Amino acid sequence: MALKRDDKKNNNVLSRQIEQKYHPDSVLPKNPCVLPRDKLIVIGSSTGGTEALNKIFAELPRGLPPIVVVQHIPKLFSASLVARLNAHSQIDIFEVNAKTQLQNDCAYVANGDTHVVVSYESGKYYASPLEANRVSRHRPSVDVLFRSTNNASGKNALAIILTGMGDDGMIGMKELFDNGAYTLAQDEASCVVFGMPKKAIEIGAVREILPLQKIAQRIVDYAHNRIQNTGKKEPDLQV
Numbered sequence: 001m002a003l004k005r006d007d008k009k010n011n012n013v014l015s016r017q018i019e020q021k022y023h024p025d026s027v028l029p030k031n032p033c034v035l036p037r038d039k040l041i042v043i044g045s046s047t048g049g050t051e052a053l054n055k056i057f058a059e060l061p062r063g064l065p066p067i068v069v070v071q072h073i074p075k076l077f078s079a080s081l082v083a084r085l086n087a088h089s090q091i092d093i094f095e096v097n098a099k100t101q102l103q104n105d106c107a108y109v110a111n112g113d114t115h116v117v118v119s120y121e122s123g124k125y126y127a128s129p130l131e132a133n134r135v136s137r138h139r140p141s142v143d144v145l146f147r148s149t150n151n152a153s154g155k156n157a158l159a160i161i162l163t164g165m166g167d168d169g170m171i172g173m174k175e176l177f178d179n180g181a182y183t184l185a186q187d188e189a190s191c192v193v194f195g196m197p198k199k200a201i202e203i204g205a206v207r208e209i210l211p212l213q214k215i216a217q218r219i220v221d222y223a224h225n226r227i228q229n230t231g232k233k234e235p236d237l238q239v
Helices: 005-019 049-059 075-087 142-152 170-178 196-202 212-223
Strands: 040-045 067-071 092-096 106-110 115-121 124-130 157-161 182-186 208-210
Touching (some): 040 049, 040 142, 049 212, 067 142, 075 092, 075 106, 092 124, 115 142, 142 157, 142 170, 157 212, 170 196, 182 212, 208 212
Parallel strands (some): 092 106, 157 182, 182 208
């Protein structure tokens, strides 16, 4: 049956709303941290990311700063992802369903239907779920996590962008890079989809490009002050 004119108009409006690509400004103001603070690790991933995360977390030892993760995944599957990562990791992994104080040797994964934002209060980091519109076409959004990390931790953070389709994370990673944070991207050869890392690299937001099998060790290097972060504004891009 043919649609009436009003029905077609409503469907077109709905389609434009679905396709609208909201900027992180629509969810969280930009207020970069410039103070020395504790270390914090943030990771963003999408297509192929569950396997990439599993490999990384299986290789991580204890003795690490807190880790916060956004993986594009349906709400029904985020809890099972956390359980799977926990089964193969020495660190403890939790889903972020309420405001949570971040602890060393722990990772915190956004649930599949809300953003996760990092804050810094009274000398402690917190991760909180945030119900808001999709940003960079996603909820949870890597851009929201990275924006909040730049606000809370700034140059003290390590930000990692893994395999995934699209460009979510590009904006937030560039903000972190410009603020002096150390930024890593997974290389093309080890990505299932070289979309998100490629976009971040193209805009000059990435300090270093690494194959998946070297990322866990780089996290350890960062935790133990074995990465020389000069705060310069040019990427190294070494593989």
